[in-house]
Amino acid sequence: MNETKKVDETIQEVKQQVIEWRRYLHQNPELSYQEVKTSQFVYDTLQSFGHLELSRPTKTSVMARLVGGRPGKIIALRADLDALPIQEEINLPFASQNPGIMHACGHDGHTAMLLGVAKILTQLQDQLAGEVRFIFQHAEEMFPGGAKEMTGVGVLDGVDLVIGTHLWSPLEKGKVGVAYGPMMAASDTFWITVNGKGGHAGMPHQTIDSIVIAAQVVTNLQQIVSRTTDPLDSVVISVTQIIGGTAPNILPGSVELSGSVRNLDPSIRETIPGKIERIVKGITEAHEASYEFKYVYGYSPVINNHEVTAVIEETVREVFGEEALERLRPTMSAEDFSAFMEKAPGCFFFVGAGNEEKGITYPHHHARFTIDEEALEIGVKTFVHAALKFLA
Ligand code: NI
Numbered sequence: 487m488n489e490t491k492k493v494d495e496t497i498q499e500v501k502q503q504v505i506e507w508r509r510y511l512h513q514n515p516e517l518s519y520q521e522v523k524t525s526q527f528v529y530d531t532l533q534s535f536g537h538l539e540l541s542r543p544t545k546t547s548v549m550a551r552l553v554g555g556r557p558g559k560i561i562a563l564r565a566d567l568d569a570l571p572i573q574e575e576i577n578l579p580f581a582s583q584n585p586g587i588m589h590a591c592g593h594d595g596h597t598a599m600l601l602g603v604a605k606i607l608t609q610l611q612d613q614l615a616g617e618v619r620f621i622f623q624h625a626e627e628m629f630p631g632g633a634k635e636m637t638g639v640g641v642l643d644g645v646d647l648v649i650g651t652h653l654w655s656p657l658e659k660g661k662v663g664v665a666y667g668p669m670m671a672a673s674d675t676f677w678i679t680v681n682g683k684g685g686h687a688g689m690p691h692q693t694i695d696s697i698v699i700a701a702q703v704v705t706n707l708q709q710i711v712s713r714t715t716d717p718l719d720s721v722v723i724s725v726t727q728i729i730g731g732t733a734p735n736i737l738p739g740s741v742e743l744s745g746s747v748r749n750l751d752p753s754i755r756e757t758i759p760g761k762i763e764r765i766v767k768g769i770t771e772a773h774e775a776s777y778e779f780k781y782v783y784g785y786s787p788v789i790n791n792h793e794v795t796a797v798i799e800e801t802v803r804e805v806f807g808e809e810a811l812e813r814l815r816p817t818m819s820a821e822d823f824s825a826f827m828e829k830a831p832g833c834f835f836f837v838g839a840g841n842e843e844k845g846i847t848y849p850h851h852h853a854r855f856t857i858d859e860e861a862l863e864i865g866v867k868t869f870v871h872a873a874l875k876f877l878a
Contacts, residue, residue, distance in 0.1 A: 489613070493874065496609055497867055500602045504862050507531070508598035509580040515569030515587045515594070518628035521546040524567045524597070528622045531601055537608040538620075543639050547632060548622040552607055554614025554877060561876050562619040562642060563869055564633075564650040564826060565600035566593045566626035575853035590855040592653035592839060597622060599651075599865040606870050616877040619645060621826075629784050631822030637829050647794050648832035649872060650823045651865055655850060657838035659858040662802045662868060663814040664835045666795050668750035670788035671722075673820035674758070677744045678703065678766055679778040684739035693737045697730055699773050700741035703766055704728070707745075710761045715754065722748040722818050723762075748818040750787050786824040791831035798833045801872045806864070812838070819850075837865040 516524050525546045532538050538550040546567070574581055574588040582588050604620045621641055625632035642648065657663050680703065682696030704725050715721045723745065730741030747762075749755050759781040770777045802811045814836065823834050839857035840846050848854040 493606070493610070493870060496606045497863065497870065500605050500866070501863050503605070504598045504602040504866060505859050507601055508594050508859065508862060511594035511597055512578070512589050513580045513583050515582050515584055515589045516567075517571060517587060518568040518625035518632070519546065521567040521624045525622065525624065528567070528597060528601065532604055532620070535605050535608045537611055538604065543636050543641050544624060544632070546624040547636055549641055550604060550620040552604070552611060552614070552618045552620070554616050555612040556615040558614070558616025558877050559646040560617045560619065560644055561873060562621055562645045562648040562826070562830065563600060563603060563873065564621040564623055564648060564823065565596040566623045566632070567597055568593055568625055568627050570627055570851060572851065572853050576856055578856065588853070590852060591627065591850050592655075592857050593626065595653045595839070595857050595862055595865070596651065599862055599869065602862070602866045603869040603873070606866070607873060610874070613874075614877045618873055618877070626822050631785060631825060633822040633825035637825055642826060642829040645830045647791070647876065648826045648830045649794070649798070649869070650826070650832070650834045651868070652821070652834070652836050653839035653857050653861055653865065654836035655840040655846065655848065655855065655857065657812060657836055657840060659838050659841045659861045660810060660864070661812045661838035662806065662810055662835060662864065663812040663838065664790070664795055664799050664802070664833070665814045665816055666790055666792055668787055668816045669790050669814070669834050670816065670821045670824070671748040671750055671818040672752070672755050672787040673784040674747040674755070675744065675782050675784060676747060676759070676762060677742070677780045679740055679742050680770060680775055681740045681777065682775045685737050687735040687737055690737060694773065694775050695737050696739060696741040696775060697737065699770060699775050700728065700730065700743060702769050703743065706765045706769060707762060709765070710758065714761060719754055720750050720816070720818065721754060721758070722746070748820070750816055752787065785820045785822045786828065788821050788824045788834050789827065790833045794831055794833040797875055798835050798868070798872055801868055801875060805867050805871050835868070837861050837868065
């Protein structure tokens with residue numbers, strides 16, 4: 487029997503199990519850093535496959551090593567385990583049993599797929615030249631993120647390359663999306679307080695009006711995007727909170743602003759906090775107010791390595807045909823997969839999981855989010871065939 491045929495048969499055997507694992511995980515969602523039962527389920531399931539060296543790098547994560555029959559590269563494949571604080575509003579036969587918690591981003595599918603990949607590759611152990619590390623990461627959804635914690639305890643030491651995927655509902659089932667270079671954005675957060683002087687709404691000259699000053703800060707911040715950034719680069723500055731005031735006839739003493747900054751280029755990223763503070767300082771000084779400013783760097787951008795991405799792209803073409811391949815523009819959402827990419831070159835790709843005919847159109851993090859389960863097989867196949875390519 488030729489090798490591809492054997493692989494395909496093994497995938498067919500595991501396919502239904504992957505769906506069942508995903509449904510079990512969907513019914514039992516757990517929040518970031520609290521993936522106790524989820525990680526135990528993953529550990530026990532992996533143990534049942536045999537052949538794997540298992541460990542618990544952190545309290546709620548799992549790593550499995552599969553050492554092949556011959557020496558070769560070390561590759562890491564990653565899935566994330568956590569769910570979100572959302573009350574599910576979609577009627578599934580395997581609905582969430584944990585009130586207020588829901589797998590609304592597809593991480594249940596990621597975990598199930600990687601379990602499937604592990605099962606298939608253990609059966610092909612003798613053919614592998616090198617090692618596969620299966621990384622089941624906790625806390626993708628909550629900063630500072632599980633990826634950084636896991637690389638901090640060395641899960642990627644010695645690894646030559648790392649691959650991860652996201653089931654993606656904006657992309658139709660049947661498509662696999664790749665991007666060369668920047669794929670997902672850096673995501674940082676800022677807080678600004680404008681301190682003026684409160685007083686009577688009818689006598690503004692006796693106050694320092696923090697509302698008018700804060701409003702100027704909000705509109706001026708967009709100058710950073712529109713006037714100081716190269717139009718061919720991408721920066722987003724979104725002020726997402728304005729807090730101030732108690733009544734229509736009182737000018738408040740201070741106003742608090744906070745927001746999100748996104749970009750795809752580390753050299754641009756480092757210039758943003760300075761630009762924001764300069765605007766805040768200038769405007770508050772001009773109007774005799776003072777300010778407080780805090781900026782926190784979040785997840786780094788996901789930047790795909792050329793060679794690794796080329797292999798993923800070739801795999802998609804060979805396994806599913808040219809029409810399955812979708813060249814993506816980067817998205818300004820973020821992923822802590824980037825923390826793994828700081829340790830090894832890698833590729834993060836999207837597996838289409840939307841299906842308009844089936845009404846699967848809700849966005850990620852929505853109470854009615856779901857995936858087309860037929861996408862799971864596509865993710866499994868891409869991982870397995872790519873791993874075999876790297877470890878041929
Ligand atoms: Ni996600």
